[in-house]
Amino acid sequence: MKGEVNRWTRPTTGQWGPDRNRRRSGRRARGEPEPQFTRARCLPLLSENMNPVEMERSMRRTSSTQAQSRLVTVDDANKMLPLLERVVSDIVEVWDGIIQKRTELECLEKNPIRVDECSVAVDAQDLKLELNLLIDRINGYIREIEDLGCFVQEFKRGVINFPTLYVGRKVFLCWRPGDEEVRYWHELDESFTERTPIRDFRDFFFQRADESNN
Numbered sequence: 487m488k489g490e491v492n493r494w495t496r497p498t499t500g501q502w503g504p505d506r507n508r509r510r511s512g513r514r515a516r517g518e519p520e521p522q523f524t525r526a527r528c529l530p531l532l533s534e535n536m537n538p539v540e541m542e543r544s545m546r547r548t549s550s551t552q553a554q555s556r557l558v559t560v561d562d563a564n565k566m567l568p569l570l571e572r573v574v575s576d577i578v579e580v581w582d583g584i585i586q587k588r589t590e591l592e593c594l595e596k597n598p599i600r601v602d603e604c605s606v607a608v609d610a611q612d613l614k615l616e617l618n619l620l621i622d623r624i625n626g627y628i629r630e631i632e633d634l635g636c637f638v639q640e641f642k643r644g645v646i647n648f649p650t651l652y653v654g655r656k657v658f659l660c661w662r663p664g665d666e667e668v669r670y671w672h673e674l675d676e677s678f679t680e681r682t683p684i685r686d687f688r689d690f691f692f693q694r695a696d697e698s699n700n
Contacts, residue, residue, distance in 0.1 A: 556635045557691050558648040560684065563659050563668040566634050566648075573627055574644035574663055580624045581641040587617040645678045651691035659690075 591613040628638055631646065639645045639660070648659040652671060660678050661668045670681035671690070684690070 556649070558635050558650050558659065559692050560650070560659060560668055560687055560690055561692075563636070563648045563650075563661065566636065567661065567667070569634070570631070570636070570646060570661070571663060573630055574638075574646065577624060577627045577631075577638060577641060578644045578663070580620050580627070584617065584620045584624065587613055587620060591617065640678060643678075653689050659684075 591610060594610055594613065624641075631638055636646050636648045639647045639658075640662075643662050645660060645662045648661070648668070650657060650659050650671070657671050657673055659668050659671050660681050661670075662678065669684055670678075671684060672678065672681045
């Protein structure tokens with residue numbers, strides 16, 4: 487993992503981004519197949535050689551491509567919250583640790599306090615080990631969240647996105663720690679700060695009784 491960042495290929499246009507000419511289009515026509523989100527497993531996201539800003543940018547960009555094949559209803563999303571609150575709390579804590587360890591490592595490498603080069607090398611190696619352990623932990627949490635059918639959009643605040651449909655087009659429900667329930671949504675190419683309140687739950691994807699029995 488040292489000095490390397492795993493690469494991924496973004497799906498072709500149209501699979502992710504909404505068609506700007508159809509952003510406010512109407513509901514899906516009868517018989518038209520439901521759009522599906524392409525599932526992409528989480529990959530190791532960080533490198534110990536990246537600075538904190540690059541780390542956060544890499545995590546956020548990669549997480550935005552982790553869409554799921556299963557669409558989530560508002561009710562489903564709310565049922566996930568008790569578990570998500572615990573996992574997201576761990577993510578926020580570990581993310582803070584990653585930033586702290588990487589900052590310490592960067593300071594040590596640029597301004598070694600000790601004159602003894604061997605001692606500095608040992609300290610740097612210890613920090614790298616601690617950093618990589620934290621990276622492994624946060625990737626495990628990300629996979630755990632993906633398995634629920636949602637994914638992390640922002641690590642510092644613990645923002646979670648849920649793939650769903652709004653009047654027939656793909657969008658994300660969104661939630662962050664402190665919210666008692668899922669009350670907002672945003673377009674695929676928007677962030678949590680651009681979220682919109684849910685005004686009518688009937689406009690969003692819901693599972694019919696005959697589908698839930700299959």
